Amino acid sequence: MIAVNGVTKAFGAKTLFENVSVQFTPGKRYGLTGPNGCGKSTFIRILSGEEDANRGTISLPRKVGVLRQDQFHFNNNRIIDTVLMGNKTLWAALEERERLYQEPDITIEMGMRLAELEGTVAEENGYVAEQQASELLHGIGIPEEQHEALMSTLPNDLKFRVLVAQSLFGDPDALLLDEPTNYLDLESIHWLEERLHEFEGTLIVISHDRHFLNSVCTHIADIDYDTIITYTGNYDAMVEAKIQGREQIESVNRDKAKKIAQLQDFVARFGAGQRASQTQSRVKEIKRLELTELKKSNIQRPYIKLDIKRQSGRDVIIAKELSKSYLQPDGSMKQIFEDLSLQFTRGEKVAVIGNNGLGKTTLLRMLVRDLVPDSGTVTQGHELSIGYFPQDYKEGITPGMTVYQWLESFSTDEGQEVLRGLLGRMLFSGEDAHKKTDKLSGGESARLILARLMLEQPNVLILDEPTNHLDLEAVSALAFGLEKYAGTAIFVSHDRELVSEVATRIIAITEEGVADFAGTYEEYLEALEHEKKTGKKASMKQMAMTWA
């Protein structure tokens, strides 16, 4: 069991948690929810001991597996080592032992230390650890010959599966997962859901993905201002319970207000007369009937308005016969694209969809000329200004500055007022503009990048999974902003709402090739359905579907 007792946590003047007590029991699967920046990651870091609380105590089972929100952290480690690191005690002992063995002369003290370390390694099952890690990796679909390669060589979905293996390594009693579904396609999310259903310990998982929370969680721990309220049931049940709770308070308040009005009426009429004692008791009654205060919701919505400085020419980007292959860890080449030609015209809203590892990011990077194709050309049209939102966007934010300073570094002649206004719309109002860039939560970082795009007003937006880390309100604000955008937008997303609402054209990257469909997502699904039934491509819409 995980027991949290009287925990308080504040950063400067901002209190995230005030005297929070809550328990998490084994066999239950808790979703930890709340808007961006409310303190979910901080709470998990306090539980895992990475961060101290100002007050209060935590009690944990012996072994806790953790999956951090920053999924690019282990890029320079070998795959097998990344899994082994899941057992911290063992990993520290293995590393120190390795270091000591590298020394040219072993002193007596070093010898004694080595003996101690061997003891720890034995206690932690170190002699079979590599074997176990290797089996775990095999189970998630990474063949033996890749185990020694660096994490950076893996596509995102596999990288992520390795991190899940890391958190499961050494049979933990509790599992803490921070936004595990970011960067995952539907297949991988399904894979994860099954692993979690099998888990018998205490699970706490942070997510903004409603479907995922509904399918995995038996309970929701919702962060509401500076406290945590636990609900039985999944995410939808929690929302329902919250609405009912509010409605009940509202209805009681209405009754009370009516009663108060009657009493006040009485007091007003007879207050000065002979019925003094009766008015006295009514005045008391009015005080007693005070309305239960309805807290404002802690959910806030950013306002995303994407203007353009000047319009681009009609032809935006012309990609001709692009081919691209990657060297695989086993030495073979994997062809991602072959002779792919695409044309983008001013004003289009293009969603690039498809499973992980098939080349969505590769395509975007070639379009912004961040990556050179093996052959083929990318021509950019007249008067083009591109705003690029890379997948690992956090790396694009310079650490050690304030939010205001970072944004200001991209301004030309905009004054303080404009910058402040932009930050306010993206929910960095007042003091929050002085937050340090390296301390931002996942969602806050994404909002800051969007603020930059709003400032620079490019006429082409190329966005690689911009909705990762964003809460529901922010995703819907982004959909609104992109719909109204007068420029050209090309975006990768697994978010069905965003794709459905915004896209006027779908580029689907599949195992069989690239489908370029001139229509909305719903029309695309219909066309697929039709194609399955009839086996032929008949309608006008489908004519536009060319398989490269």
Ligand SMILES: Nc1ncnc2c1ncn2[C@@H]1O[C@H](COP(=O)(O)OP(=O)(O)OP(=O)(O)O)[C@@H](O)[C@H]1O
């Ligand atoms: N070391 C720190 N110093 C100052 N402020 C911090 C620090 N760490 C986090 N914060 C602030 O505390 C708040 C909570 O951050 P946290 O990362 O826990 O949010 P979150 O709920 O996980 O959000 P998201 O959904 O965006 O991931 C944020 O406003 C963040 O800017």
Ligand SMILES: [Mg+2]
């Ligand atoms: Mg977080």
